Amino acid sequence: MRVAVLGCGTMGWVHARSYAKLKEVQLVGVCDVEKEEADKLAAACGTTAYERFEELLDEVCPDVVSICLPTPLHCKYTVMAAEAGVHVICEKPVSSTAKEAEIMDVVCRSNQVRLLIAHVGRFFPAYADVAHQVTTGIIGKPGVAHARRIGPHPGLLKNWYNDERESGGVIMDLMIHDIDYMRSVLGEVLTVYAQRRTLTHLDYAWVTLKFEQGAIANLEGMWGYPGPFQTAMEFAGDQGVIRAYSDExxxxxxxxxxxxxxxxxxxxxxxxxxxxxxxxxxxxxxxxAYDRELSHFIECIQSGSQPDVTFHDACMAFKIARAAIESAHTGKLVNVMEYEEKGGFPG
Known part of the structure; x- marks a missing residue:
């Protein structure tokens, strides 16, 4: 399949390099409004650089495009790709608002193209293994889970991360990985309570999720950690404990x-x-994990099969993250099923 990458920042490089290694695809172009960035990535991956997405669509006619742009641009360019008959693999989170997500879904369905949201967390071997062991009952019935995801502040490299109205902050952009993962393992979330502390180039959040089947998960996320990126998770059940710490x-x-x-x-x-x-x-x-994720998505597009991370999964992760942001701002517990988004990310 002919694939292209829109957005040549950090995730654009990740997607393009993965595609360049996959035998089942041909990377036919990369695009960014900053032409120098597109030129660098194109040179590194042996493909063609474009400054305008419309030009890329017209000249190389891709079958699939990876959208690796800032979150507020996901809806606009998903719609543009879908109306050109191009399948979309879009970086998480799905969009800036629930309304935008709905528009993306409707337009892709009406144009008979696939819309896949790249929640890569489930594709890391340790996460996949732990999920399998928990869901198959190795530790019995899970009661408590913990997850930590901390690293440098991305706003030091890309300024749009510093504007919560665009990025959604550490909860929406970083912790959403663990929100999606915990939901995939423990089921639907009933309530969410969040606390958060923000300073210049520091965004720390602690979120507690209560699940319908009774388990509780505590999630810790931090932008501005003065050290290397780290992840950790732990599940405790009535027959044992399983954990995976990246730094160990x-x-x-x-x-x-x-x-x-x-x-x-x-x-x-x-x-x-x-x-x-x-x-x-x-x-x-x-x-x-990105190679595995993109290869899986390409296979799903080719075969028409259901992806491991569905569009509904991505929308639920967005909804829970959005409810957590609301809880952090109000200091109140939020019932996820009753929560209705009041607008975009808070400013």
Missing amino acids: TNTVIIRQSGLSTERQSMEGSDVTRKHEPLLLRKSPELQS
Whole structure:
């Protein structure tokens, strides 16, 4: 299948590099309004760069497009792709409002194209394994779960993350991974209660979910953590506990901050050596979670089969995240099933 990538930021690079490795697709173009960014990605992946999405659609006629744009642009470009008869793989969250999500769904259905929302969390091997073990009863009936997802503030690289009206903050953009994952394992969410603290380049949230079958999950999310990106999860049941912590399963762990200087004496003279911070992929994989996710979505488009993450799943993750944002602003418990969105993200 002929695929294209719209948006050449961090996630655009991830999608394009995955497509470049997949045998079942041909990456026919990348597009970004910042042409230099598109040129860099195109050069890295051996494809063509475009500045206008309309031009890409006309010239290369893709079968599928990955939309890796800021959340407020998801609806506009999903509609544009669908009306051109192009299947859509859109980065999470699905949109900025429930109304936009509905429009995306209706337009894609009316044009008979697939709309798949990229919640990659379920495609990480540790998460898939833990989900399988919990749902098959290895730890008995789950009662309490915990998840943590913390890392640097993305607003240091892309300014739109700093505007909550666009990004939805740490709950909507980062914690939504764990919201979707916990719902996939524990079922429908009954209530949500959230606390949140925000400062310049710091966004911390603690969200408690109560599920219809009685389990409780506590989720911790943080933008602005002064260290490497980390995830953790734990499920406790009446017959055992299972957990997966990213910082305990890394193949290589290197901790070094700043620029250090070492002075050594060589043949009677002082030699100064500067050591740059070393960045290293910590757990090398033959196939990344993004490779697995995009390969799965392409297969679903080709076969017409149901994806592991449905559009309904994506909308429910959005609704729960939106209810958590509301709870954090009001300080009140929110009943998810009764919650109706009052507008876009709060400003």
